[in-house]
Amino acid sequence: MADDLKYGYKGAEPTQSFGNNTGVFDPNDINNLIADNKWTSFGQLELIETQTVSGVASVEFTNLKTDIYNVHFMTMSDYVPTTYGKIIKVQLAESGTYETASVYQFAEQYNGLSAGSASFGETKSTGTNSFNCFAQQTTTNGTNDSWNGYCYLYNLGDSSKYSFSTYQTSSTFVNSVQYYSVFGSSVLPQASQVDKIKIFSASGNITNASISLYGIRYS
Amino acid sequence: MAGQLIQVATETVTSAVASVTLTGIDSDDVYMLAFNQVIGSSGNNNLEMRVTESGTANSTSNYDFAHKKLDATGSFSNQSTTNNAEFQLNIQVGNDSAFFEENEGIVYIYNANNSSEYTFITTETVFLNPFSGGLNGSQGGAVFTSASAVDGLNIFFSSGNIASGTFTLYKVV
Numbered sequence: 595m596a597d598d599l600k601y602g603y604k605g606a607e608p609t610q611s612f613g614n615n616t617g618v619f620d621p622n623d624i625n626n627l628i629a630d631n632k633w634t635s636f637g638q639l640e641l642i643e644t645q646t647v648s649g650v651a652s653v654e655f656t657n658l659k660t661d662i663y664n665v666h667f668m669t670m671s672d673y674v675p676t677t678y679g680k681i682i683k684v685q686l687a688e689s690g691t692y693e694t695a696s697v698y699q700f701a702e703q704y705n706g707l708s709a710g711s712a713s714f715g716e717t718k719s720t721g722t723n724s725f726n727c728f729a730q731q732t733t734t735n736g737t738n739d740s741w742n743g744y745c746y747l748y749n750l751g752d753s754s755k756y757s758f759s760t761y762q763t764s765s766t767f768v769n770s771v772q773y774y775s776v777f778g779s780s781v782l783p784q785a786s787q788v789d790k791i792k793i794f795s796a797s798g799n800i801t802n803a804s805i806s807l808y809g810i811r812y813s
Numbered sequence: 814m815a816g817q818l819i820q821v822a823t824e825t826v827t828s829a830v831a832s833v834t835l836t837g838i839d840s841d842d843v844y845m846l847a848f849n850q851v852i853g854s855s856g857n858n859n860l861e862m863r864v865t866e867s868g869t870a871n872s873t874s875n876y877d878f879a880h881k882k883l884d885a886t887g888s889f890s891n892q893s894t895t896n897n898a899e900f901q902l903n904i905q906v907g908n909d910s911a912f913f914e915e916n917e918g919i920v921y922i923y924n925a926n927n928s929s930e931y932t933f934i935t936t937e938t939v940f941l942n943p944f945s946g947g948l949n950g951s952q953g954g955a956v957f958t959s960a961s962a963v964d965g966l967n968i969f970f971s972s973g974n975i976a977s978g979t980f981t982l983y984k985v986v
Contacts, residue, residue: 639818664849664979665917699948701883716889720947746937748849748917755850756913760937760950779883779939779950785913812820813847813981 639667644806649676652794655807660751660787663809670728670763670793670805673741677798679732682741683724686750686757686782687790693725693782700726702761702778709771717778727793729763729776735801736769743776753787818845818983822965829854829974835982836868836965838925843985846920846966851978856908856943859971860916861899864925864932864957870967873959876900880936880953886945892953899969902936903951907943908976915978916940921985925963932957 608616610632619627627633640663645653658666673682685692699720706713717730724730727745743763749755762777782788793805821837821844838844851860863870878901879893892904907914918938924930934957939950957963968980 665847699885701885701889701948701950703881703883703889703952716883718883718885718889720885746917746919748939752850755915756941758917758939760917760919760939760952762937762952777881777937777952779937779948779952781939781941781948783913783941783948810818810847810983812823813849813979 638811640809640811642807642809644804646804647800648802649799651799652792653800653803653805655791658750658789658791658807659809660789662811663813664749664751665810665813666747666750667808667810668727668745668747668805670744670803671742673728673733673803674735674739674801675733675795675798676735676801677795678734680796680798681724681730681732682728683794683796684727685723685792686725686788687792688784688786688788690789692790692792693784694723696721696723697784698722698725698780698782700730700778700780702726702729702776704729704731705775707773725757725759725782726778726780727759727761729761729778731774731776733765734768738770739766739768741765750788754785756785757782757788817986819986821982821984823979823981825979826975826977829976831974832967832969833975833980834865834868834870834965834967835980836865837982838922838964840984841926844922844925845983845985846922847981847983848916848918848968849979851916851980852910852914852976853906853908853970853973854976855973857905858973859904860902860906860938861969861971862902862920863899863967864963865965865967866961866963868964871959872898874898875957875959876955877958878953878955880951883950883952884942884947886942886947892951900934900955903938903940903949905942906940906970909943912941912943912946914941914943922966928962929960931960932963
């Protein structure tokens with residue numbers, strides 16, 4: 595309903611909630627309801643949290659809103675590690691405790707280019723301690739090097755299902771002499787509810803990165 | 814609302830059906846299909862897809878696809894066919910939910926509504942292999958080589974029914 599009703603009439607205001615909006619709305623009303631998460635818009639890509647960090651040991655997402663979302667989407671921009679040549683690790687927590695054992699599986703294809711020479715290959719494991727979201731390839735911190743990509747995560751909140759990911763990355767490597775793109779998938783083969791995600795370097799800290807976690811409503 | 818997804822259609826299968834059809838593509842925007850916990854009624858089949866025109870699946874031999882099968886326990890392989898009767902999203906899918914063999918995946922759809930352009934898709938899927946129990950995935954692309962107005966998608970297994978799963982079509986705006 596409009597904030598200022600005409601002709602001095604003001605009736606009883608209905609309760610507004612997601613899936614139950616009643617009245618005539620002007621743009622200001624809609625913006626206010628969106629801000630309050632009360633505006634009905636099915637299928638939203640909803641930002642849960644963005645973390646832009648520098649000089650940290652890890653990035654953690656501790657509010658996954660798995661009661662709302664079956665599928666999550668995560669993006670990473672401008673990831674640079676403090677230590678040269680280390681992979682990005684991702685671990686999932688069950689009941690608050692991170693799974694650090696070598697129980698994760700992944701399979702990924704890398705597509706590389708170095709000084710005009712192409713390099714393609716596969717990397718895989720059925721027993722690693724990282725749930726891959728951004729490739730299990732070494733990252734570097736030279737001039738203009740950065741790691742970028744996205745990841746879809748499935749079933750995090752379903753205690754009866756395994757948690758899966760599919761991902762793609764694009765990066766420069768070794769002082770931008772090399773280029774890598776990677777696509778792949780990963781699984782935590784344990785039927786459990788995941789409640790936290792941690793991203794960190796296999797050694798050292800994260801010099802800088804911007805990582806966003808979204809939920810895909812009604813997927 | 815830039816950079817948002819708008820849900821166009823969704824279907825959750827709880828009892829076996831031969832296929833799922835989602836329509837509602839009516840603009841030149843990019844569209845996205847998310848499928849979650851999809852499993853067939855019989856094993857060792859491929860998850861496949863056709864486009865719909867005016868709500869009817871097109872089964873002509875106008876589908877070209879190429880994707881890489883990712884396998885944590887075996888060799889990766891290239892999967893490709895031209896002039897096929899459907900898109901192939903992945904291969905050798907199991908049907909036992911007790912062994913967590915459900916499919917998860919994302920498909921982006923390009924140029925579908927444009928009647929003067931071919932319809933392109935990119936795909937990424939993941940599931941557990943019914944034979945090895947290991948992680949399988951597939952990523953690639955495909956094209957429907959007919960300049961026509963596509964208004965939806967028809968998803969099915971190469972044999973048998975879809976036993977369960979959720980399919981949701983979004984418009985990317």
